[in-house]
Amino acid sequence: MELKTALLSRKSCRSYLPKKVEADKLEQVITAASLAPLGMPKMGKPHLTVVTDEEMLKKLGYRAGPERDMIYGAPALIIVSQKPTRPGLAEMNAACVIEMMALMATDLGLGNIYLYGVTAALSKNGELKAELGIPEGNVPLSRLAVGYGTEDVAVCKEFVPSLSRNDI
C-alpha cells in the first residue's frame, strides 16, 4: 500500500473478528514502533508490552464489565509505557510510536485503534502492571488494539480537512 493510501485508509476500528493476528504480521506492526521519532531517547525510550493472552485481554478490556469491552474484542493489544523524563515527552513519544504501528497495521489490512481509555487506571494498579511485566517505574501511556476488523480496513477515504488552520 502506498503511504498516501495508508494515511487515507487508517480509521479507528471498534469491532473485531475472533481471529488471531498472524505472528509475522504482529511482528511487522511492532517493527514500525522502532522506526518512530523519539524525543531525547538517551533519557529514556518507550517500552512495548504485547498482549495476546485471552485472559489478560479480558482483564484489560472488561474494566467496566464484559458488556463494555474497552478494547472492543481485539485479539492483540500493545501497551506503550515509559519512565517520565521531561514534561509531556514520554506521552509524545508514545503517540509517535502508536501512530507508526497504526499505519503499519493499516498497510497489512489489520483493523486498529489508538486507546487512551483505562491507561490511567492501569497506571495506579501496581499488581496488574507487574503481572503485565511493565518495567518498574514505567508509566503506561497509550495502547494500540489490533486485529481483523469486521469491516474492511482498506477503504481509502476522501480527504476532507478536519483541523482548524491559520496561515501567516
Ligand SMILES: Cc1cc2nc3c(=O)[nH]c(=O)nc-3n(C[C@H](O)[C@H](O)[C@H](O)COP(=O)(O)O)c2cc1C
Ligand atoms: C490520544 C488518543 C486517544 C484515544 N483514546 C481512545 C479511547 O480510549 N477509546 C476509543 O474508543 N477511541 C480512542 N481514540 C480514537 C479516537 O476516538 C479516534 O481516533 C477519533 O474519533 C477519529 O476517528 P478515526 O481514528 O477513525 O479517524 C483515541 C485517539 C487518540 C489519538
